[in-house]
Amino acid sequence: GQQVMQIPQYQHVQEGEDFTTYCNSSTTLSNIQWYKQRPGGHPVFLIQLVKSGEVKKQKRLTFQFGEAKKNSSLHITATQTTDVGTYFCAGPRGNKLVFGAGTILRVKS
Amino acid sequence: SAVISQKPSRDICQRGTSLTIQCQVDSQVTMMFWYRQQPGQSLTLIATANQGSEATYESGFVIDKFPISRPNLTFSTLTVSNMSPEDSSIYLCSAQTGAGELFFGEGSRLTVL
Numbered sequence: 179g180q181q182v183m184q185i186p187q188y189q190h191v192q193e194g195e196d197f198t199t200y201c202n203s204s205t206t207l208s209n210i211q212w213y214k215q216r217p218g219g220h221p222v223f224l225i226q227l228v229k230s231g232e233v234k235k236q237k238r239l240t241f242q243f244g245e246a247k248k249n250s251s252l253h254i255t256a257t258q259t260t261d262v263g264t265y266f267c268a269g270p271r272g273n274k275l276v277f278g279a280g281t282i283l284r285v286k287s
Numbered sequence: 288s289a290v291i292s293q294k295p296s297r298d299i300c301q302r303g304t305s306l307t308i309q310c311q312v313d314s315q316v317t318m319m320f321w322y323r324q325q326p327g328q329s330l331t332l333i334a335t336a337n338q339g340s341e342a343t344y345e346s347g348f349v350i351d352k353f354p355i356s357r358p359n360l361t362f363s364t365l366t367v368s369n370m371s372p373e374d375s376s377i378y379l380c381s382a383q384t385g386a387g388e389l390f391f392g393e394g395s396r397l398t399v400l
Contacts, residue, residue, distance in 0.1 A: 211388060220379060221330065223388040266329065268389075273318060275389060277330045 182269045184278030192286050197254040199281035201267035208270055210243055210250045215280075216263040224252075257285050289314055289382045293392030300370055300399050307366045308395045310380030315360035318383035321353075323376050324394070330379065336363040370399045 183202045191197050201210065209228045213221040225234055227243035227250060234241045238261075240253045254261055264282045268275040290313040300306050310319070319336040334355055335343040342355035357363045367374050380392040 209387065213389075220391040220394050221389070223390065226386070226388060270387070273383075274320065274332055274335060275383075276332075279329045282327070 182267060182276050182278040184267055184281060186281055187279065188282045188284075190284040190286065191257050193259060194256050197257050197261070197283055199252050199265050199267075199283075201250045201252075201269075201278050203248045203269050206247050208247075210247075211268045211275065212241060212250075212252055213266045213268060213277075214263050215266065219263075221266060254283075257283070259285050259287050261285055289316060289384060289390040291380055291382055291390055291392040293380050293395055295395055296393060297396040298398070300397065302371055302399060304370055305366055305368045306370065306397060307364050308378055308380070310363045310365070310392055312361045312382045316382040316384065317360070319357060319363045320381045320383070320389070321355060321363070321365045322379040322381060322391075324379060325376050333365070333378075336365075367397065370397075372399045375399045 181204050185200050189197060209226055211226045212224040214224055215221045225241050227241055230247050231245045232243040238255045242251045250267055252265055262283060262285050264280040266280045267278040292311045294309050298306055321333040322330040323333055324330050332345050333348045333353055336355050336357040338357045338360055352368055354366045375398050377394045377396050379394045381389045383389050
C-alpha cells in the first residue's frame with residue numbers, strides 16, 4: 179500500500195540555525211498535510227498542500243509540494259526553542275491519512 | 288475546526304481487564320478515527336469509526352480486541368479488551384473536517400501491568 183517516508187528521523191540544531199524535514203511517497207498524492215506534535219502533546223494540523231509545485235509560508239515555516247506530487251518538505255528558518263517537537267507529514271489513502279515516521283527536532287539554546 | 292475531548296487522559300490497568308476511551312467532538316463530523324502511538328513513534332491507524340455501522344479496521348487490528356462505537360456524529364468510544372502489557376500506548380481520537388485536516392484529542396495514555 180501507499181507509504182510515506184520521512185527523513186531525517188532526528189535533528190538537533192543550535193538555536194538560530196535552519197531545519198528541514200523531507201517527505202517522500204511511493205505514489206502520487208492528491209495532497210499532503212503537515213502536523214506538529216509538541217513533547218507530551220497531541221498532533222496539531224499545520225497546513226495542507228494540494229497543487230503541484232505549491233509553496234506556502236507560515237512566518238518562519240516554508241512548506242513545499244513537489245512537481246510530481248510525490249515529495250514535500252518543511253523548512254524552518256532560524257529555529258527557536260518553541261519549534262521543538264516532532265513534525266509529521268501525512269498523505270491520504272482513500273478517506274484516511276497515512277503518517278510519516280516523523281522528524282524529532284531539538285533546539286539547543 | 289473541531290475541539291475534541293478525550294477521556295481518560297491516562298490510566299493504569301491490570302492485565303486481562305478492559306478499558307473504554309471516550310471521545311466527544313464539539314461539532315458534527317463525518318469522519319472519526321482512532322490512532323495508536325507508541326512513545327517516540329509515529330501514529331498508527333487502528334480503525335475508522337463509522338456512524339451507525341461497524342467500524343472499519345486496519346490490518347493487524349480486530350473488532351474483538353478493539354471494539355468501537357459511534358452512535359452519532361459527535362461521539363465515539365474505543366475499548367481495549369483483555370489488555371496485556373503490549374497494549375500500553377497512547378490512544379488518540381481524531382475527527383476530520385470537510386477540508387480534510389485532522390483534529391486530535393489530547394490522547395489517553397494507557398499502562399498495562
